[in-house]
Amino acid sequence: MSYDKLIFELSKEGRRAYSLKKASYPQYDINDLASNLRTIELNLPEVSELDCVRHYTNISKKNFGVENGFYPLGSCTMKYNPKINEDIVKTTNFAKLHPYQPVNTVQGALKVYYELQKSLSEISGLEEFSLNPYAGAHGELIGLMVMKEYHLSRKDFKRNKVIIPDSAHGTNPASTVVCGMEVVEIKSNAKGMVDVESLKSVLSDEIAGMMLTNPNTLGIFESDICEITKLVHDAGGLMYYDGANLNAMLGKVKPGEMGFDIMHINLHKTFSTPHGGGGPGDGPVGVKDFLKKFLPNPQVKKLDDYYYIANEADAIGRISSFFGNFLVELRAYSYILNLGKENLMQVGGFATLNANYVRECLREDYILPIKGYCMHEVVFDGLLDNPNDIKTLDVAKRLLDYGMHAPTIYFPLLFHQAIMIEPTETESLQTIDEFIQVMKQIAKEAKEDPELLRSAPLSTPISRSDEVFAAKHMIFSYRDYLEYISNK
Numbered sequence: 001m002s003y004d005k006l007i008f009e010l011s012k013e014g015r016r017a018y019s020l021k022k023a024s025y026p027q028y029d030i031n032d033l034a035s036n037l038r039t040i041e042l043n044l045p046e047v048s049e050l051d052c053v054r055h056y057t058n059i060s061k062k063n064f065g066v067e068n069g070f071y072p073l074g075s076c077t078m079k080y081n082p083k084i085n086e087d088i089v090k091t092t093n094f095a096k097l098h099p100y101q102p103v104n105t106v107q108g109a110l111k112v113y114y115e116l117q118k119s120l121s122e123i124s125g126l127e128e129f130s131l132n133p134y135a136g137a138h139g140e141l142i143g144l145m146v147m148k149e150y151h152l153s154r155k156d157f158k159r160n161k162v163i164i165p166d167s168a169h170g171t172n173p174a175s176t177v178v179c180g181m182e183v184v185e186i187k188s189n190a191k192g193m194v195d196v197e198s199l200k201s202v203l204s205d206e207i208a209g210m211m212l213t214n215p216n217t218l219g220i221f222e223s224d225i226c227e228i229t230k231l232v233h234d235a236g237g238l239m240y241y242d243g244a245n246l247n248a249m250l251g252k253v254k255p256g257e258m259g260f261d262i263m264h265i266n267l268h269k270t271f272s273t274p275h276g277g278g279g280p281g282d283g284p285v286g287v288k289d290f291l292k293k294f295l296p297n298p299q300v301k302k303l304d305d306y307y308y309i310a311n312e313a314d315a316i317g318r319i320s321s322f323f324g325n326f327l328v329e330l331r332a333y334s335y336i337l338n339l340g341k342e343n344l345m346q347v348g349g350f351a352t353l354n355a356n357y358v359r360e361c362l363r364e365d366y367i368l369p370i371k372g373y374c375m376h377e378v379v380f381d382g383l384l385d386n387p388n389d390i391k392t393l394d395v396a397k398r399l400l401d402y403g404m405h406a407p408t409i410y411f412p413l414l415f416h417q418a419i420m421i422e423p424t425e426t427e428s429l430q431t432i433d434e435f436i437q438v439m440k441q442i443a444k445e446a447k448e449d450p451e452l453l454r455s456a457p458l459s460t461p462i463s464r465s466d467e468v469f470a471a472k473h474m475i476f477s478y479r480d481y482l483e484y485i486s487n488k
């Protein structure tokens with residue numbers, strides 16, 4: 001039997017993956033619920049347990065994850081997620097807690113939340129954190145809401161504009177707009193950094209603040225950061241730190257000390273929690289002392305040795321059902337404790353060393369648009385010697401044939417053939433060397449056998465898909481699929 005089929009195609013009428021015993025407890029008449037009962041057949045696939053298990057196991061093998069091979073997806077920090085984090089989630093009772101349990105029965109969980117907040121404060125130099133946001137982009141929105149609330153509380157109603165560099169991640173302008181504020185874009189200079197003159201030209205009493213990633217989305221440390229934060233502060237704005245790239249800074253520099261007032265952290269990047277197919281993530285928001293009263297409710301506080309839940313009057317309100325993705329927070333806390341301060345301080349250094357090693361080894365094969373050292377990720381702009389006009393997409397697709405995930409491509413938007421590589425600190429020298437050899441081999445193939453690259457990947461279950469079509473016509477269910485087939 002081919003398990004390449006959709007599960008509905010394996011379906012045989014009457015086949016079951018379960019057999020339920022007759023219930024031994026009393027039965028109740030649910031007649032009064034009759035009007036609410038489903039009258040239409042559910043139309044579920046009918047398969048045996050074995051077919052079902054094989055089907056999903058085979059599907060999982062078609063997927064590529066950080067546990068299958070090298071995954072240098074720039075801007076995403078696809079580092080290894082240590083198994084001890086999973087063990088702690090599975091073998092302790094945390095997973096069985098209910099959010100409505102009395103506070104005195106969940107002291108351990110509240111302690112984890114509180115202590116993780118404190119660890120993030122120590123790491124970032126920002127005094128207070130809320131772990132409630134569910135992802136980086138959610139954290140951005142909450143951070144911007146805090147920024148807005150701060151200006152409103154001072155009756156500074158004009159401040160509704162947020163400065164964002166053109167190299168920023170797309171979620172920065174998106175979150176600004178969702179928060180009801182206006183985006184003011186500024187250009188990067190030739191070195192890929194914020195153009196300070198361009199920044200000066202947009203500062204006014206309408207500026208609520210500036211969002212910045214440092215190292216920025218080109219993997220470069222903004223060396224003028226102190227001047228930038230001073231200029232924005234002098235103009236009455238606040239500095240927002242997009243902490244997605246915090247990995248590079250661990251143990252080296254604290255955003256609070258660079259002059260940032262608000263930040264979010266992507267636990268699923270820097271603190272080794274799973275990225276997990278779009279979620280669950282966690283995007284804690286940290287603020288300087290003068291902003292802490294605006295952090296969302298509910299909040300976890302400590303009095304002597306007792307942890308309690310508080311709802312503060314000045315808070316921006318509730319932004320999540322409870323306390324964020326608690327088991328993700330538990331994994332991050334486990335990571336921090338397992339590494340300990342000394343090892344955590346090595347992370348940024350190794351992540352940066354690995355990216356620069358890749359940069360130096362590939363500079364004769366791929367265009368390096370930015371001079372000087374990079375931080376945790378390196379950006380190339382396509383092949384250097386490219387007589388056959390091979391595109392970045394072809395290089396990325398060919399990498400899949402070598403069992404490696406492609407780096408981020410066509411981002412940042414500043415370069416037409418961008419390839420953004422982030423090896424992270426968790427890869428060995430052997431793996432990175434293997435990747436470098438493969439990239440060199442692909443550069444050779446681009447000259448000697450361009451058609452091979454244009455038709456890659458040849459070894460994956462699906463070769464090239466029409467990505468625009470796929471994005472515009474998403475097929476989420478078997479019914480959608482049947483409809484698509486019948487209209488074809």
Ligand SMILES: Cc1ncc(COP(=O)(O)O)c(C=O)c1O
Pocket residue numbers: 075076135136137138169171172213217242244245266281283
């Ligand atoms: C620089 C930057 N900011 C924000 C985000 C958004 O984070 P999330 O994907 O957790 O919503 C990302 C995600 O890749 C990012 O790289």
